[in-house]
Structure formats: C-alpha cells, structure tokens
Amino acid sequence: MENSRIVIDGTNLTCAQVVRAAREDVTVVMAAAGADRARAAWRVAREVAGSQPVYGRTTGVGANRVVDVEWEDADAHGLRLLRSHAAGAGPLVAPEIVRAMLTVRLNQIAAGGSGVEPGALQALTDVLNLGLLPPVPVYGAIGTGDLTALASTALCLLGERAWLAGPDGAPERGPGYRLRSADALAFISSNAATLGEAALAAADLRDMLRASTVVAALSHFAVRGSGEPYAQPVQDACPHPGQQEAAAAMRALLAFDQPAPMRIQDPYGYRAFPQVHGPALEAAGYAEAVVTREINAAAENPLVDVPGRTVWHNGNFHTAYAGLALDAARAALFQTMALAAARLGTLAEPSFTGLYPFQGETEASSGIMILEYVAHSCLADVRRLATPAALGSAVLSRGVEEHAGFSTQSARATTDAVAAYRLGLGCELVAAVRALRMQGRAPSGGSLRSASDMAVAVLDPRIEDRPLDTDIAAAADLLPHLARLHP
Numbered sequence: 431m432e433n434s435r436i437v438i439d440g441t442n443l444t445c446a447q448v449v450r451a452a453r454e455d456v457t458v459v460m461a462a463a464g465a466d467r468a469r470a471a472w473r474v475a476r477e478v479a480g481s482q483p484v485y486g487r488t489t490g491v492g493a494n495r496v497v498d499v500e501w502e503d504a505d506a507h508g509l510r511l512l513r514s515h516a517a518g519a520g521p522l523v524a525p526e527i528v529r530a531m532l533t534v535r536l537n538q539i540a541a542g543g544s545g546v547e548p549g550a551l552q553a554l555t556d557v558l559n560l561g562l563l564p565p566v567p568v569y570g571a572i573g574t575g576d577l578t579a580l581a582s583t584a585l586c587l588l589g590e591r592a593w594l595a596g597p598d599g600a601p602e603r604g605p606g607y608r609l610r611s612a613d614a615l616a617f618i619s620s621n622a623a624t625l626g627e628a629a630l631a632a633a634d635l636r637d638m639l640r641a642s643t644v645v646a647a648l649s650h651f652a653v654r655g656s657g658e659p660y661a662q663p664v665q666d667a668c669p670h671p672g673q674q675e676a677a678a679a680m681r682a683l684l685a686f687d688q689p690a691p692m693r694i695q696d697p698y699g700y701r702a703f704p705q706v707h708g709p710a711l712e713a714a715g716y717a718e719a720v721v722t723r724e725i726n727a728a729a730e731n732p733l734v735d736v737p738g739r740t741v742w743h744n745g746n747f748h749t750a751y752a753g754l755a756l757d758a759a760r761a762a763l764f765q766t767m768a769l770a771a772a773r774l775g776t777l778a779e780p781s782f783t784g785l786y787p788f789q790g791e792t793e794a795s796s797g798i799m800i801l802e803y804v805a806h807s808c809l810a811d812v813r814r815l816a817t818p819a820a821l822g823s824a825v826l827s828r829g830v831e832e833h834a835g836f837s838t839q840s841a842r843a844t845t846d847a848v849a850a851y852r853l854g855l856g857c858e859l860v861a862a863v864r865a866l867r868m869q870g871r872a873p874s875g876g877s878l879r880s881a882s883d884m885a886v887a888v889l890d891p892r893i894e895d896r897p898l899d900t901d902i903a904a905a906a907d908l909l910p911h912l913a914r915l916h917p
Contacts (some may be wrong), residue, residue: 438462441456443725445718446620448629451533452526458558460551464540468548469582469732475545478741485732485743486615496651499635508611516585518567518578519607528563530626534725543728544616553607562604575747576623584609584617621749624838625725628752631844632718638851639710640916641909644881649681649773653782655700656691672708682917686875698771706769710762717755724752753837756844757818769852771805777861791893801857808854815847856905863889877915887908
C-alpha cells in the first residue's frame with residue numbers, strides 16, 4: 431500500500447516523511463530519478479578526479495588538503511579516513527535519530543551532488559528496510575559535518591563494524607557493500623545526522639504548538655475566559671501572521687461555546703495568547719522550512735556539477751541556517767510555555783474555577799498543587815535549553831576550519847526542549863480536564879468537544895489526593911492526537 435511506502439528521489443523529502451521513516455514500519459523505495467542523478471554525479475567525479483585535484487579524492491582532508499594522495503596509496507587512503515574518523519564518544523543516540531540520519535543521507539546522495547557510487551543507495555535502502563542501525567555516539571559533531579556518525583555507518587557497510595538490530599540492539603552482520611576508497615570522504619561529508627534529528631524535532635515542535643492551542647482553549651473554557659482578545663478587529667489592528675493564526679484557531683475552537691466572560695480582562699495567559707504563541711508558530715514554521723530545504727539540498731563539498739562536468743569546493747556543508755532557525759524556535763517555545771504555566775496557575779485558583787483551591791476534593795486537599803511544580807520544572811529546562819547554540823564557535827584542524835555553528839547541539843537541544851514542553855503542557859491538560867469534570871461542564875461541539883472527549887477517555891476521573899504521574903504521562907501521550915484537532 432502507498433501509505434506503507436516512502437519513495438526517496440533526492441528532491442521532495444519532507445520532515446513528516448523523515449518522521450515516518452524513523453518511527454513507523456514503512457518500506458523505503460529509491461526512485462529511478464534519484465539513482466540516475468547519483469550515477470551521473472559519480473561518473474563526473476571520477477572523470478574530474480582523473481584530471482585535477484579534488485578534495486578528499488586525490489588529497490588529504492582538513493589541514494592535510496595540501497597533501498596529494500599517491501596513486502599507489504589511493505585504495506588504502508579512503509579506508510584510513512573512515513577508520514580515523516569513526517571516533518564518536520558517549521552513549522548512543524536514539525534509534526529513531528539514526529534512522530532519520532540514514533533516510534536523510536540516502537536522499538542527499540540521490541540529489542546528485544556527492545559523487546558517491548550509486549550502489550550506496552541500494553545498500554542504505556536495504557539497511558533501512560532491514561531495521562539495521564550503525565552505532566552512533568552522541569558526541570562528535572559541531573554542525574560542520576557528521577563525520578563520526580557517517581564514518582561509523584561506512585565501517586558497518588564495509589563489514590568492519592557490526593550493525594545493531596532488534597529491540598535490544600544486538601550486534602548483527604548486514605548486507606555487504608564495498609564502498610570505494612575514493613568515495614569515502616564524499617560519503618561522510620554530510621550533516622545527515624544533525625538534519626535528521628532537526629527534522630524530527632521540527633515536526634514534533636509543530637505538533638506540540640498545535641496541541642497547545644487546543645489545550646489553551648480547554649483552559650479558557652474552564653475559567654470562562656473572554657473571547658475579546660481573539661476578535662478579528664483586534665488581530666487586524668496588529669496583523670502578524672502567527673498571531674492571526676493563533677487567534678483564528680482560538681475563535682474556531684471556542685465558536686460553539688461563548689458564555690458571558692467572568693472578567694472584563696483575563697490574565698496574560700489568555701489575553702496575550704495570540705501575541706505570544708504566534709511568534710512560536712512562525713518560528714517553528716520557518717525552522718521546518720529551512721530543514722526541509724536542507725534535507726533536499728546537494729550540500730556537498732566538493733559539489734559535483736554534472737551539467738558543468740566539474741566540481742566546486744565550497745561551504746554548503748555549514749548548517750548555520752538550520753542551527754539559527756532552531757535556536758530562534760526554542761526561544762519562542764520558552765515564551766509560549768511560560769504562558770501555559772501561567773494558565774495552569776489560574777486553574778488552581780477558586781476565583782477562576784469556582785472550585786476549592788487546587789481543585790481539591792476538600793478545602794484542605796492538595797489536589798493538583800504538584801502539577802505547578804512539575805510544569806515549572808519542565809519550564810526551567812526549556813529556559814535552559816533556549817540558550818542559542820550559535821553563540822559558540824571553534825577553531826579546528828590547524829586553524830583551517832575556523833568556525834562552527836553548533837547546529838548539532840541546537841538540534842539536540844530542540845529535541846530535549848520539545849520533550850520538556852510536552853510534559854509541561856500535559857500538566858495543563860490534566861488540570862483543564864479535571865476542572866471541567868468537577869464543574870460538570872463540557873464543550874458543546876466542534877473540535878474542542880472532540881478534544882474534551884478524548885481526554886476524558888484516558889484521564890483518571892478520581893479527585894481524591896493521589897499520585898498524578900500517570901495522569902501527566904497519559905496527557906502527554908494524547909497531545910499528538912489533539913494536534914490533529916487544530917483548526
């Protein structure tokens with residue numbers, strides 16, 4: 431079935447497809463057009479390397495770029511390169527990130543700029559479809575090439591390292607592929623691991639922000655908030671696209687229920703929601719667009735120019751765009767999560783809910799008190815992770831490589847920030863649904879009613895003081911489903 435297949439062609443990969451390839455049981459198929467582009471680039475790379483110096487093919491790498499590789503040493507040069515660069519450190523990254531890396535590198539080679547022998551396409555496709563993983567440690571890249579991760583992958587393809595397979599990550603020998611020595615640098619000179627994680631993080635961020643709007647609407651309904659802040663004339667007066675999107679979604683979610691507001695003005699968690707959540711929507715959209723552009727780019731060094739029958743030595747391997755976009759998205763994420771924590775505070779207040787403090791069973795009960803602590807713990811991590819990775823730099827390889835954007839660290843920080851955001855937002859969802867249950871109220875229709883019904887079905891209805899950890903986990907698991915209800 432088409433839904434169980436992902437066709438890779440080098441030009442049209444989406445973040446959503448990377449998510450599916452990384453997390454779902456799908457079959458990856460290489461399109462003929464992608465294989466044709468890779469084959470043409472390989473032929474041109476061989477032709478050019480026979481007549482002029484080509485970085486990594488006929489020379490050393492890094493500061494050794496000035497050293498020519500003698501023809502009698504050419505077969506051993508690439509293997510030495512792979513062995514010397516497969517030196518990551520620390521725990522292994524999550525399997526889904528490794529699968530995302532393999533998917534992105536497959537697509538990049540199919541874009542036709544690397545010059546890697548086209549047999550690598552089938553080898554990577556087989557690895558993905560067999561569920562094999564190369565061992566990829568966390569530490570080793572700084573945004574100018576995932577050399578350690580891809581060198582480890584290459585050694586697995588050559589049979590020098592075992593693949594990891596199965597739920598327990600048991601070592602396993604996979605299909606052999608003889609990566610040519612001349613193609614070694616071309617294979618590993620890529621940010622596929624960074625971009626793979628960035629694609630997962632960008633897609634997850636989009637889903638969590640959409641879910642956040644639904645949860646905010648449930649909270650708004652629970653505290654009988656005013657719909658005035660979302661009115662079209664208000665948005666027309668300050669027409670930022672993200673702000674307008676957030677307000678329009680709130681209007682649609684609350685359209686079935688417009689009771690008289692309890693206050694002339696609500697706190698910022700409701701009144702300034704479009705103005706704070708809107709920038710996060712825009713930042714997330716921009717980040718996903720940047721990452722999508724990158725995973726479909728022939729960002730190779732050297733770049734094989736098939737029409738021009740030449741190669742270009744360049745800096746397209748530098749993923750400054752992706753790192754900066756993710757840095758901005760995390761800053762915006764912190765801002766909107768701070769509002770979610772503020773809304774949670776209102777859900778503990780009798781003047782907003784009409785219930786006992788903390789939605790307790792009795793006036794002395796603790797109720798949801800602990801949810802605020804958990805949410806602010808999550809918020810503290812999002813704040814910590816919002817520090818821009820791009821503020822760092824590095825001078826490497828005897829001063830020849832004198833800059834780094836640390837997009838790898840930015841992608842990792844975004845993964846962790848989204849995970850913390852998801853749990854903090856889960857706390858708000860638990861509180862909003864509990865308040866509505868205790869009030870004996872529910873939205874009367876539309877997507878908000880669907881969201882309420884879905885949450886009621888999975889969240890524990892008991893209101894006596896008890897551990898709420900399973901409630902938070904269940905709410906967090908539900909959020910991707912609520913994201914689909916976003917208007």
